[in-house]
Amino acid sequence: MTFRLLRAARFASRTSAVRASALAVTAGSASLLKKPAYAPASCQGEKPWDQLRAALPDSEPGLAAELALKASMAAMLGANVVHGFVTIRDLEGLRAFAPCSFDWSQLLGEHKRPVLFYFVDGESLCESEAERNHSLKMVEWLLQVGADPQQRLPAAEGSFWLQKGRDKPDTQIEVRYGGHSALSLAFAWLREMKKRTGNADWTRQEQHLKQVISLFSRSSSQQTLNGADVAVPQSIVDLWESMRDLTASHNVIFESSDGEVAANEHILTVASPVLKAMLESAMKEGTSKRIQVKDSPSSGISLFLDVLYTSSTREDPDHETVLAAVDLAHRWQVHSVVQILCTALHGMIDANSFVAIAEAAVLKGLETLVRACTSFGSTDQQVQAMLEKGDLPVAVRKLVGKPEHESREQQESKKRRRFRSS
Known part of the structure; x- marks a missing residue:
């Protein structure tokens, strides 16, 4: 509904239509404040008030001032709502009512402090x-x-x-x-x-x-x-998602450990120098257009392709699936997909997933993921307990600040047969 109002305002030929649209948006404050959940892609672009001001004719300075006042009131209302939910630690309420265009750098509350100060x-x-x-959950979302x-x-x-x-x-x-x-x-x-x-x-x-x-x-x-990310219209994402689902164009088959997954050869060869070499050579992959990846589940391949096409997925993968996709992207030198999936793994680090994620990060040289794992492992009590018991792999033990070799007690418990050179 908000989009239709904005579109009507932008293309209206008469001031009354613009005024009606502006006041309708103001009156419908819920449309500005309420959304079901955090969705970055849907909240990018111009703010609604900026769009409406851009549509105003120069001959209506009074209307522009009125709209500026309404915008200021809406911003104040949004700040008060955000501060209120932060104060009572209601994450669901904050997610539902924080405006998409909310300026998180503004100072909140009576004492005027940044939101994370609270x-x-x-x-x-x-x-x-x-x-x-x-x-902690609210901080993570903020x-x-x-x-x-x-x-x-x-x-x-x-x-x-x-x-x-x-x-x-x-x-x-x-x-x-x-x-x-x-x-x-x-x-x-x-x-x-x-x-x-x-x-x-x-x-x-x-x-x-x-x-x-x-x-x-x-x-x-x-x-x-994410420093180089840019906003992409949802229609473009939808287009590439359609390409991902267009099975008629899929002419390459990945043979996974539990099934087959198809994709388009042109997309694969443009994205990956490794796949390009395989598919354009005289090797069996080039002639049969079938690539064996028996060490990976089909869910990992599908996630790799989803992210390659659209930088998103409709599934809800666990950390094991994401790690499988990272392994493929790293193996095939699709660095952009590696980075995107590493970002997803940052939010999946917990006591249960720590060892698998940390070991993959170290072995593949994923520096930012290594730092995130180091930070988590150095403060998490369960990880520290595993460290003291010697239950962590060598690479992970080194990551959290312990030597690669085992403790003296563990070394002494192992009997070795020694051979002499003479």
Whole structure:
């Protein structure tokens, strides 16, 4: 509905039509604020208010001023809504009502702070375990939609403080927040907590801050990968998705471990120098147009092709499927697909997937994914427990800061038969 209103406004020949469209968009504030979930591709391009202002005739300065006022009111409403959901830690509400075009760099709330500050301030460090888990999920989503952990607060007087109870003033620690970013503020808290003022134990809060910092660092790695991304109209994505589904054009068959998957030869040879050499040579792949990949499941090949065609997929792959697709993209030297899938793997790192993802990252030299795994592994308790037990593969053990060789006890438990040269 919003799109039809904007289109009508842009092409209207009379001022009254433009005014009606502007007021309709203003009145229908839900159309500006509500969406079912975060969807970056659908939220790119001009903001609705900018589109309407561009459609106004020069002879209507009063209408332009009125529209500017409405835009300002809508922005204020959006900021208040976002701040409200952040305050109550309601991620689903935030996802549903945060405007697509929301400026995540604006300062929120009565104290005018960046959105991520509300997850490293004094109040957030007093949350229960369940509340902290909600906070971490919200931080992860905010980083995905554009919140910047390095956005600095202007220099100002003021500080956050904590103490271990009203009757323990000797445990109080204080951090001045002026000039800090959310990231630097988290480190400032850690420095103060390590002093153990008044013999206070801040272990729980330190663990939470390290988890937040880990999310910040993983987000930075993802932004490095996505630096060259551009907005593409949905119609173009739909076109390439149609090409992906156009089986009549598929003349190359991949023979996987559990079935066959087809694709178009021209797409494959343009994307991959390895596949180009195979399909254009006198080898059996070139003559039969059949490529054996028995070490990969069909789901991995399908995901590789989905991302190759459209940089997206309609499936919901697990980390094993994504790793299979990464292996194929890396093997066939399709570096753009490797990067896209690595970005997907960043968000899949947890205690259960850590070993598989970290080992693949190290063995394939995927530097940004290695850094993300290092950051996660250094703070996750389950990973650290596996490290102490010696349950991690050699490559992963080195990644989290332990020597490649096993512990002395493990080495002594193995009996070796030695041979002499003479």
